[in-house]
Amino acid sequence: MTDFIASAGVYLPILLKGVWLTIAVTLLSLGLATLLGLIWALFRTSGIRWLALATRIFVEFVRGVPILVVLFYIYFVMPEFGLDLTAFQAGVVGLALTYSCYIGETFRAGIEAVDKGQVEAAKSIGMKTPMMMRRVVLPQAFRIVVPPYANNMVMLLKDSSQVSVISVAELTMQGKMLASSTFDNMTVFTLVALLYLCLTIPLNFAMRRVEVAMGSAK
Amino acid sequence: MIKLEDVHKSFGDHEVLKGVDAEIDKGQVVCLIGPSGSGKSTLLRCINGLETYQSGQISVDGERVDVASPRIHDIRTRVSMVFQRFNLFPHRTAIENVMEGPRYVLKQEQASARQKAEQLLVRVGLEDKLDAYPSALSGGQQQRVAIARALAMEPEAILFDEPTSALDPEMVGEVLQVMRALAEEHMTMLVVTHEILFAREVADSVLFLDGGRIVEEGPAGEVLRQPKNERTQDFLRRVTHPV
Ligand SMILES: Nc1ncnc2c1ncn2[C@@H]1O[C@H](COP(=O)(O)OP(=O)(O)O)[C@@H](O)[C@H]1O
Ligand SMILES: [Mg+2]
Numbered sequence: 001m002t003d004f005i006a007s008a009g010v011y012l013p014i015l016l017k018g019v020w021l022t023i024a025v026t027l028l029s030l031g032l033a034t035l036l037g038l039i040w041a042l043f044r045t046s047g048i049r050w051l052a053l054a055t056r057i058f059v060e061f062v063r064g065v066p067i068l069v070v071l072f073y074i075y076f077v078m079p080e081f082g083l084d085l086t087a088f089q090a091g092v093v094g095l096a097l098t099y100s101c102y103i104g105e106t107f108r109a110g111i112e113a114v115d116k117g118q119v120e121a122a123k124s125i126g127m128k129t130p131m132m133m134r135r136v137v138l139p140q141a142f143r144i145v146v147p148p149y150a151n152n153m154v155m156l157l158k159d160s161s162q163v164s165v166i167s168v169a170e171l172t173m174q175g176k177m178l179a180s181s182t183f184d185n186m187t188v189f190t191l192v193a194l195l196y197l198c199l200t201i202p203l204n205f206a207m208r209r210v211e212v213a214m215g216s217a218k
Numbered sequence: 219m220i221k222l223e224d225v226h227k228s229f230g231d232h233e234v235l236k237g238v239d240a241e242i243d244k245g246q247v248v249c250l251i252g253p254s255g256s257g258k259s260t261l262l263r264c265i266n267g268l269e270t271y272q273s274g275q276i277s278v279d280g281e282r283v284d285v286a287s288p289r290i291h292d293i294r295t296r297v298s299m300v301f302q303r304f305n306l307f308p309h310r311t312a313i314e315n316v317m318e319g320p321r322y323v324l325k326q327e328q329a330s331a332r333q334k335a336e337q338l339l340v341r342v343g344l345e346d347k348l349d350a351y352p353s354a355l356s357g358g359q360q361q362r363v364a365i366a367r368a369l370a371m372e373p374e375a376i377l378f379d380e381p382t383s384a385l386d387p388e389m390v391g392e393v394l395q396v397m398r399a400l401a402e403e404h405m406t407m408l409v410v411t412h413e414i415l416f417a418r419e420v421a422d423s424v425l426f427l428d429g430g431r432i433v434e435e436g437p438a439g440e441v442l443r444q445p446k447n448e449r450t451q452d453f454l455r456r457v458t459h460p461v
Contacts, residue, residue, distance in 0.1 A: 120268055121305035125319035125371055126295035135322060139309050 007187045011178055015188075018174030019195055025091055025160045025170055030153060032096035033103050040104030042133070045111050059101045067162050070094045075166040091163030099156050106148040110141035143214055150207035154200050161196075171195055219244045219406055220265060220297070220375060225274035227260055234260050235271065236430035242375065245404040249417040249438065252427035253453055258410045259302075261427065262377045265408070266299045279374070295323060298368035302380040304360040306352040312339060312363045313348040316370045324371070331370075338366040342396050358389030365396055375406035382413060412457050418442045426450045 043055040062070065074083075074097075075090040085093065114137050122132040164173035175192035179185045220242040227235035234257045242248050250258050263269040265276055267283050267290045276283040278293050306315050316335035320326045326334075339348055342362040352360050361381055368376050378397070382390040394416050401407060401420045411417060417424055421438040426447065434447040445451045 115305070117301060117303055117305035118307065120263075120299075121301065121307065123268060124266055124294055124299040124301075125367070126291045126323040127319075128291055131322060135318070136307055 004187055004190075007182075007184060008191055011182075011184075011188060011191055014178055015171060015174050015191055015195060018169060018171035019199075021088075021168065021170040022157070022160050022172075022199070025088070025095065025163055025168065026157045028092045029095035029099065029160070030156055032092065033099035033156070036096065036100030037103030037107050040100060041107035041111055044104070044108050059104060062098055062101045063105075067094065067098050067159060068165055070098050071163060071166050087163075087166045087168045090166055091160075091168045095156060095160060095163065099152060099159075102155075103149065103152050106145055106152065107141065109148075110145035111137060113144050114140045146207075146214060147211055150204075150211070153207070154203055157199060157203065158196065219246075219279060220408065221275075221277045222261075222265070223275045223277075225261075225264065225271050225276055227257070227264055227269065227271040234430055235264070237274065238427075238430070238432055240425055240432060240435070242406060242408055244374070244406055246422045247401045247405075247407045247409065247420055248423050248425060249421040250408060250410045250425045250427060251412065251414075251417065251453070251457075256427045257430045258427055259379050262299065262379050262408065262410060266297060266377055267294055268299075291323075295319070295371050296374050298371050298373040298376045300361070300364050300368050300376060300378045300381050303384050304352070304357070304364045306360055306363055306367070308352050311349045311351055312344060312355065312366075315352070315363055316366045319367065319371045335366070335370060338369050339363070341369075341399075342366050343392070356389060357385045358392045361385065361389075361393045362396055365393075365400075369400075375408065376400070378407065378409040378411070380410050380412070382411070414442060414454065414458055426453070428453070 040055050040059060044052050044059075046052060071091065071094040074085065074094045075087060078085065078090075118136055118140065119132065122136040127136070160170060161172035163170060164176065167173065169177075171192060175188050179188040182188065220240075222238050222240045225235050225238040226233065238257075238261060240248075250261065252258055260269060264271045265278075265283060267285050270285045278297055281289065281293065283293055284290065306312075307318065310318065313332065313335050316338055317331045320331040320334065321328060336345075336348060339345060342365055344359060344362055344366070347355060347359060347363075350359075352363070355363065365376075365381075381397070382393050385393065390413070394413065397407070397409070398416075398420055409417075409421070418438055423436060424438045424441040425432050426434040426441065426445070426449075428449045434441055434445060434450045441450065442454065445454060
């Protein structure tokens with residue numbers, strides 16, 4: 001145990017560098033995935049047949065491919081089409097693309113769960129679709145969407161470890177490098193796991209608070 | 219003011235409206251009655267441009283109601299609708315519900331929209347519920363907010379789709395009271411209802427819709443007291459003397 005604490009003191013500063021990168025990758029890809037997810041959801045509920053279908057096909061494709069393959073594709077294949085991204089950028093884009101499809105599906109379900117009578121009431125006072133979405137449908141869909149969105153957020157944080165395969169030096173990658181240079185697998189990966197828990201547990205807790213607050217506001 | 223000429227409407231190959239002709243003049247109160255499934259709601263929804271129709275013509279002030287036209291939004295601001303299940307915006311208070319259209323569709327100033335909304339809520343007897351959310355209101359109160367919301371658009375006509383059918387019996391009266399007052403102020407109204415007493419008392423004329431056709435129409439007294447059509451007689455017997 002004293003060994004563990006002594007080595008932890010040495011490893012932690014190195015691993016913390018990875019933590020910051022994990023946070024950066026997670027936040028950036030979450031922002032991008034949320035924006036894209038909203039766009040996919042609006043396309044899919046637009047009532048414009050070809051747009052809804054094209055989006056659906058795209059979403060099904062991305063959801064059917066492992067994140068690792070998406071990351072490899074963006075990092076190694078896209079340069080051949082002239083899109084040359086750094087590992088960090090490719091990692092963010094790959095995670096964002098994948099999660100935009102999961103998040104988009106939960107947004108779509110949320111929008112579709114809003115009572116059709118709301119749409120009719122909005123239309124009957126002369127609202128056009130964009131305003132109806134903004135002022136009537138989305139605020140109501142938002143409440144429905146918070147729990148699955150929170151879930152996706154935690155999954156994304158954990159899946160950010162996948163970008164280590166294209167050599168982004170986030171927490172998991174730092175752990176792997178540290179372990180292979182010290183051969184102290186037990187201490188290093190225990191620390192890595194604990195650091196992930198330090199991120200996910202407060203996140204879960206915060207989201208539960210938000211859910212409770214929103215539940216009582218209704 | 220509202221005119222329907224040979225309106226046909228189908229859902230897939232199920233024809234719901236089979237050639238409806240009707241005319242509602244300015245200041246008139248017309249009650250639309252008929253058995254469930256006869257197409258009453260569909261007819262109202264077509265007038266408000268919430269449904270398309272396949273042939274014939276619906277016009278408001280001589281302007282064709284066409285869902286595909288960009289003018290549809292303007293027509294909807296001139297003809298308001300009150301729904302069976304109220305359809306208030308649950309995330310907004312009573313006064314915000316009423317202000318929503320004037321403020322954001324008609325782009326009125328916040329202060330004047332609010333003042334007008336307040337007056338309307340006073341008019342429907344809800345002066346003490348301005349800041350209540352719909353979930354905190356009874357059905358009758360919600361429907362009165364919905365009527366105030368419709369009035370806030372200063373419409374030329376209001377369509378009511380069974381405004382009291384979703385209410386507990388003790389709340390029907392307060393909503394009919396508000397509608398009666400509107401009729402006295404010569405609001406143009408097309409009301410789908412099973413409240414035969416209300417129709418007899420308030421309506422100028424009555425349309426009886428059955429199987430997608432208007433099978434009888436005329437002054438309220440005549441149609442409701444001495445219906446000529448057998449189906450009308452049958453229907454009235456059933457709604458006035460429920461078994
Ligand atoms: N969106 C829809 N899709 C398919 N059929 C519908 C739809 N809306 C109504 N109908 C059908 O049209 C008929 C008339 O319905 P409706 O206008 O609601 O009648 P009412 O209001 O007189 O009870 C019914 O047979 C109903 O099943
Ligand atoms: Mg109906």
